Amino acid sequence: MxxxxxxxxxxxxxxxxxxxxxxxxxxxxxxxxxxxxxxxxxxxxxxxxxxxxxxxxxxxxxxxxxxxxxxxxxxxxxxxxxxxxxxxxxxxxxxxxxxxxxxxxxxxxxxxxxxxxxxxxxxGTVGLMYRTDIFKTPPASWSVLFDPRQQKGPFTFMDSSREMLGIGLRYLGRSVNTTDPAQVKQALEAMLAAKQSRNFKGFQGGVSATKLLLANQIVAAVVYNQDALRVAEGNPRYGFTIPKEGSTLFxxxxxxxxxxxxxxxxxxxxxxxxxxxxxxxxxxxxxxxxxxxxxxxxxxxxxxQNPAIWPSEAQMKVLEFILDQGNKNRVLDEAWTQLKSR
CATH class of the missing domain: 3.40.190.10 (Periplasmic binding protein-like II)
Incomplete structure (x- = not known):
């Protein structure tokens, strides 16, 4: 039975x-x-x-x-x-x-x-979502995060290793897919310097970061374009841009x-x-x-016709798809571990 x-x-x-x-x-x-x-x-x-x-x-x-x-x-x-x-x-x-x-x-x-x-x-793309009452014009450079002199208030990094490391590399004029230890180290140092700023408010997923912006807890965040556009829902208080140095596609x-x-x-x-x-x-x-x-x-x-959804030809020239680097991913993984733990 x-x-x-x-x-x-x-x-x-x-x-x-x-x-x-x-x-x-x-x-x-x-x-x-x-x-x-x-x-x-x-x-x-x-x-x-x-x-x-x-x-x-x-x-x-x-x-x-x-x-x-x-x-x-x-x-x-x-x-x-x-x-x-x-x-x-x-x-x-x-x-x-x-x-x-x-x-x-x-x-x-x-x-x-x-x-x-x-x-x-x-x-889509990864870019910068920002408050338009703080930034009167779209931020032209990632320096508004990486250069303490140009920061205008609290901000967050994206909690995703390849995208965030890629942005650090693009800021320095490097490819998001480089595994050159010296270039990756330079990007890590730039990101650690930003992390040590009193304006740094942690690593966030795209949706979480947009919610912090809507709650006026931060003034800028690295997010996916989809999250920025959908959460802001046309609210003129928020903008999304791809800084001139470029970013990642996905x-x-x-x-x-x-x-x-x-x-x-x-x-x-x-x-x-x-x-x-x-x-x-x-x-x-x-x-x-x-x-x-x-x-x-x-x-x-x-x-x-919305460039925040469909990047222009000029923007596409500085946007890169992230490629798997096989065994060389170790260089990037180690850099990310250091960034999160230091």
Whole structure:
């Protein structure tokens, strides 16, 4: 009798699992109405857990989340790491017919050739969100953080290693992808000097930093453009800019953990997001650029003309995608550890 009861419990859990999609994504990174529409269309229940950095997501997967979640949304530079750690499974493209909607330049990304493991979700930039009552004109240089003489009040760094180190490197005229120990050390020293300022108020995720700005606790923060635009909601008290030295670009992608309990549901969700109308709704909700060519055609002109969403040609020349450096990542990891601990 006990064996029968155990079997019944197992079957019940398995059935419930097959009717659920476990999504692990960035904080506030999807319109709840889109989730509700997916649930209505498929009969699946979506359960969402959140993270605020790629490093947090990777650690969670390594701690058992690889068999807990059905879908994650990693940024470009972390994808090769997840693949090498065998934390992702190849996609079954026969189950994603809407892949045809991707712009060609996003169908063979350097971090995942041929989209074997990932599919583009949204893309954007890292820049400076600031209070316009303090900065009468958009800050032209990252020196408003790194040079104590030009600081105008409390500020925060982004709590993400490659993005924040990349900005320190760009400030000094270096590539965000350099692993030259001398160049990385110079960037570390510049960032440590800023950290020792009485205006430095810590490391924050993008959403957390924008909330501190809205609460008037800081005057500037390094954030993702999406967070700045969506949280400020057109409020003229806040601005977003990419300083002249440049910054980082990112593309976040959808991927399925290697031991996902319901990969079938994950494929259905990926295909749903790649629908033209859904992709346009997602981009508008997040105030973000989309890799979905079919969705882009449906966006409003004022959104397409917003340089904070779609960088100008001049800005693109000083923006870089972060590339995985393999074994040389150690130089950057050590610098980040020193920055956080000193």
């Amino acid at each position: 006990k064996h029968i009861l155990a079997l019944m419990v197992f079957l019940a859990l398995a059935f419930a699992q097959n009717k659920t999609l476990q999504l692990y994504t960035w904080t506030d990174y999807i319109d709840p109405a889109i989730v509700a529409d997916f649930e209505k269309q498929t009969g699946l229940k979506v359960r969402i857990a959140y993270y605020e950095s790629n490093e947090e997501m990777q650690a969670k997967l390594q701690a058992g989340g690889v068999s807990q979640f059905d879908l994650v949304v990693p940024s470009d530079f972390i994808v090769p790491v997840l693949i090498n750690l065998k934390l992702l499974q190849p996609l079954d493209k026969s189950k994603i017919p809407n892949l045809k909607n991707l712009e060609p330049k996003f169908t063979n990304p350097p971090f995942d050739p041929g989209n074997r493991y990932t599919v583009g979700y949204l893309w 593309i976040d992608s959808m991927a399925i953990p290697a031991k996902a309990p319901n990969p079938e549901a994950a494929h259905r969700f990926i295909n749903f997001i790649l629908d033209a109308k859904i992709g346009a709704r997602l981009a508008e909700y997040q105030q973000s650029a989309t890799p979905n060519a079919a969705a882009k055609k449906l966006l409003k002109p004022q959104m397409l």
